[in-house]
Amino acid sequence: MEKIVLPDIKDLHLIDVYIQNGGYTALKKAFSQTPDDIIDQVKKSGLRGRGGAAFFAGLKWSFMPKTSSKPKYLCINGDESEPGSFKDRQILEFNPHQLIEGTLIEAYAIQANAAYIYIRGEYHKWIKLLEKALADAYEYGFVGDKMKEKLGGNYSVNIYVHKGAGAYICGEESALMNSIEGKRGYPRVKPPFPAQNGLWGCPTTINNVETVANVPPIINKGWEWFSKIGEPKHPGTILYGLSGHVNNPGIYELPSGTLLTDLIYKYGGGVPGNKKILCVIPGGSSMPPLRGEQIEGIKMDAESLKAAGTSIGTAGIIVMDEDTDLVQVLARIAKFYYHESCGQCTPCREGTGWMLKLLNRIAKGEGSTHDLDLLISVASNIEGNTICALGEAAAWPVRFMITRFRDYFETCVSREVTIPVANKVHSLRHTEYPLAPIKD
């Protein structure tokens, strides 16, 4: 089976090996075409984003204004921080030049004035590896001023590696841009979207590392070839990250639409001790979990998972066997989102802490069924009411885990519902009592 992003070639991270294996030819080929041609090919290839939302990459590129009085920028999102997701660092380690080549092609396609590759701060090792690869690419003339001479044509671009400082939120595209600008990593209110108002208020496109790494093969082998790999609606290979209770955890590059059970049993070697599976989170910790008995026949691509009531996310599959304490799991996931909530907008800032406190109480054995309902209500109150998608990321695991494993959770809480005595205060919302106007 063909591997596009992480082919089995020894020392591919070295620029000479990469070139020997056809590296940087896609770049040359791209430069012989117009930017619109490139965008068109990526559009037709059906390539979808690998960062979580599975948005059509070519369509996103086409949002960039063709003419702009401002500079245009390209951002590559390597702030891989979702628990269960560890695919981008494989690219940085084993095939960094394909990322660089993809970045250059995309930069050319959107006519970017500069490109930034943003990598999470904890990836010290991988930042060094990418910086080394980038230095080599500069030396060979593929990046920067020497591009024109090396590749012909009139376009050149610099790539900057930007190191995060350890915040999950900076993987959110607009928070990432604020972070590059030197500001607090707060997501921005949208609209305006990055294509109008991105880095420093200029038109910007942002893509995930894996998405961009798919671009050189598309240019080299053609969009038709790519569009025939895997599921037609979400073509290509996907770097599936397998973790948790599997015998062979790791990254598996397989066509989209691979069966979840195949991933776990055929490639992952099954569950240690042949235990039953209690729960699988298919796309990184923020995606809705599936029950063990639900996973039969589920294909791993955006549309199939959507139909199954969950989402592809970053394709980080977390497998939990029958002996897993789901309350502890959920409390740990809630702790992560509590810790990582940026605190900018109210529902997530306050709600993540509330959910964690409730779950910790349940984990201590002091919960009641009322608390389960409350958790679902709090999660639903966060969902859809926040500035960025981290609201959903924090709410979904709680809401779906409890609703889908209600039977499990009910065994962990007291049936005796002790509704706390609330601080009853007046509420005039439903009365006719005239209120004075509220001043600013």
Add this chain to the structure above:
Amino acid sequence: MPKFILDGKEIEFEQGQTIIQAAKKSGITIPHFCWHESLSISGNCRVCLVEIEKMPKLAIACSTLAAEGMVVYSESDKALSARNAVMEFELINHPLDCPICDEAGECKLQDYAYSHGNGESRFNEEKAHKDKRVPLGPLVMFDGDRCISCSRCIRFCDEIAKESQLTFIKRGDRVTIVTYPGKQLDNPYSMNVTDICPVGALTSRDFRFKARVWELSSTKSICNGCSRGCNINLEVRNNQVLRLTPRQNDEVNSFWMCDHGRVNTYKFINAEDRVDSPYLRRKGALARSGWDEAFAAASSELKSYSKNEIAFIGSPYATCEDNFILSKFATQIIGTKHMDFIRHFNTSFGDNFLRQGDVTPNSFGAKAVGIFPGKGGLDLDGIIKAVKDGQIKAVYLMEDDMIAFNPELQEIFSKLDLFIVHATNFNKTTELADIVFPASTYAEKHGTIVNSDGRVQRLKPAVATFDVDRALEGMSLSRWDKFGTKFDSWAEGNKRDARSSWRILAGLSGAMGHKYKYGTAEEVFMDIAKSINAFSGLDYEVIGELGAKLKLDSVTKPVIA
């Protein structure tokens, strides 16, 4: 004009306006914490979430642009449940310490908890705790527990005061506000953050714990700290001014005022050293006297000098009405041409936002109503020189501390045979005076002042004297049902026997055999409007709460020294 529909009502808007802006223009307030008309949009509080037809998710009214034909619901089930959810979130970690919080009574969170809250809490865990009682600067205290992280204060410093001093640190529900390392919140406008703070997180160190806000009456007035004439509210309890707050006037000060105006310009009103009745110098010391006695003494003293031996000094602190009558008194009754007023300039005080180098509220008005030397008359320097030379033997000074202004004058003015002074407080100048009349402060009288742009604005009495009661027009009180009862905390307290300077002069001229027909400051102003071109067409109604411009071509603007 394009229109959109908000809760079934058609709302007109201009291109580029957000839903909340357009609604506000039409008199509909969509609940909000973080949005403020003159700050950038932050969109963080989420209280203004509204439902918009054809949009999959709720959108925030503060950042969503209005569009032709858009159908918006701010009171639909979805919008209300989101608002309730946000209110619940705002309150779970809030300390709910309203009984000891200075903001209570004027707190957006409190108000919204009543009008949009659930009425009860489902939160039964321990609240998050943050730092309390953190002095962010000399005048502002921060309580982290109460903060709802709306970022208004941060945006104010960055965008209005243009000195970045505040920032968020930490994440999630640990987010709190600090000053940047090595900085404090000490910009000249720092206290405005206490006004725009929607909760009690930022409070004025000057006003903290002095009063519950519902005990205060609020009277619309003008700051007397400089010639900008920022619109303010005088907030009074028991006849004591307890704080000043800025009042919106887009032509003058927008929503803001400077810290100097806020903390340094009201304490003299309540001070112990107020002149509380007329005083006459007897056996070398000032002694209390009655009004009639003082008028008779002043009258007979003034009559014993020839008109060229008397000089009049008006005041840029006094109203147009006061200065107008002084000018009339000097020219018509005494007949002197020696008349001027003292200019108080401090160029280091001025900035390019609100603060003006002319640190008096009414030098424009004083000049405009006639406080300048007549033809051949002496100006201020001339008067001082003539006092020194003994040509001027009597000086009539209204509401200015001449000696504090220039300590060298102490020796010169002690040569005077007659020195009559109107003063609000005892000071260096009253020490030399032979007759002292108790003048009302700007907080105790009706009148007008003219700011450096030539804008006439009105003062109203917020503090009662024997002479004038509080002005009811435009005054607000939280409990009108208490008004006039023994629980009316407005009416208690010390009333002083002070009068507006124009009233003192009218009394004095009566004693000198010349009766002025004016009964009220408004009548004086009507005379000003009739006799001075720049004021023509104006009256108290036209001036209203926000002021009116003088006809500028007919007055020369005072030049800054």
